[in-house]
Amino acid sequence: MGKSTKYTAKLPGPDGRIHYTDAENEIWHDLITRQIPMLPGRACRPWIEAMEEMRFPLDRVPQLPEINQVLARHTGWNVVPVPALIPFTEFFRLLANRQFPVATFIRSREEFDYLQEPDVFHEVFGHTPVLTDPRFAAFIEAYGRAGVAADPRDHAMLARLFWFTVEFGLVSTSEGIRAYGAGIMSSPGELVYAIESDTPLRKPLDPVDALRTPYRIDIFQTVYFVLDTFDHLFELAQRNWADFIVEARRLGMYAPTYPPKEAA
Numbered sequence: 001m002g003k004s005t006k007y008t009a010k011l012p013g014p015d016g017r018i019h020y021t022d023a024e025n026e027i028w029h030d031l032i033t034r035q036i037p038m039l040p041g042r043a044c045r046p047w048i049e050a051m052e053e054m055r056f057p058l059d060r061v062p063q064l065p066e067i068n069q070v071l072a073r074h075t076g077w078n079v080v081p082v083p084a085l086i087p088f089t090e091f092f093r094l095l096a097n098r099q100f101p102v103a104t105f106i107r108s109r110e111e112f113d114y115l116q117e118p119d120v121f122h123e124v125f126g127h128t129p130v131l132t133d134p135r136f137a138a139f140i141e142a143y144g145r146a147g148v149a150a151d152p153r154d155h156a157m158l159a160r161l162f163w164f165t166v167e168f169g170l171v172s173t174s175e176g177i178r179a180y181g182a183g184i185m186s187s188p189g190e191l192v193y194a195i196e197s198d199t200p201l202r203k204p205l206d207p208v209d210a211l212r213t214p215y216r217i218d219i220f221q222t223v224y225f226v227l228d229t230f231d232h233l234f235e236l237a238q239r240n241w242a243d244f245i246v247e248a249r250r251l252g253m254y255a256p257t258y259p260p261k262e263a264a
């Protein structure tokens with residue numbers, strides 16, 4: 001949710017389908033065929049199994065109705081097309097209604113390796129597989145409800161919890177730490193770094209801690225939060241999130257563990 005974009009939203013036609021050019025479909029192909037071989041040993045098993053369940057085409061951008069068909073069989077979630085950037089209030093409202101907002105444009109060749117905004121590869125490949133998992137689905141719905149109920153001054157704080165779970169979450173498994181966050185899953189560089197580098201700090205997920213931890217969107221993360229198990233997400237969904245916010249506000253922010261962003 002940055003401030004400006006050079007991309008324009010691609011809108012579905014009357015049949016719910018979005019037209020992608022051959023060049024755009026090729027970008028999808030190149031992104032997904034690069035990323036899938038990176039997953040073993042780095043993505044957690046529930047994530048890989050969910051991704052296989054999605055049966056993403058390799059040669060073209062998947063259409064949102066196709067994704068909704070799969071989600072309907074598992075959790076009843078929907079993906080809905082939105083412009084790249086939407087206000088917090090709209091974002092929370094959609095999630096509380098079990099609707100996941102998806103930016104539909106695809107990145108240009110020039111930004112093939114990295115772009116700050118969420119594009120359709122990040123949204124669809126990164127986010128939608130775990131929406132088939134009832135534990136994850138319950139967590140995001142609870143998150144949306146907490147956002148709807150929250151005072152607007154706490155929206156940025158809630159964004160941090162989303163960042164450190166849905167976007168950059170790790171989970172402990174019998175085979176070692178593995179990733180499930182969409183920001184990691186859609187980035188070959190960060191997938192390797194998040195699992196294999198000795199540089200970042202990896203902390204057990206504590207929601208109040210995550211609410212208090214600052215982040216930068218334009219660098220690999222310096223801190224990752226690690227779930228004990230995927231079931232932990234479901235347990236968190238049952239908790240009173242307003243209490244987390246009050247506690248985080250009382251304790252205040254942690255100091256950043258990254259260097260300040262240099263002025264452009």
Ligand SMILES: [Fe+2]
Pocket residue numbers: 118122123127167182183
């Ligand atoms: Fe995202």
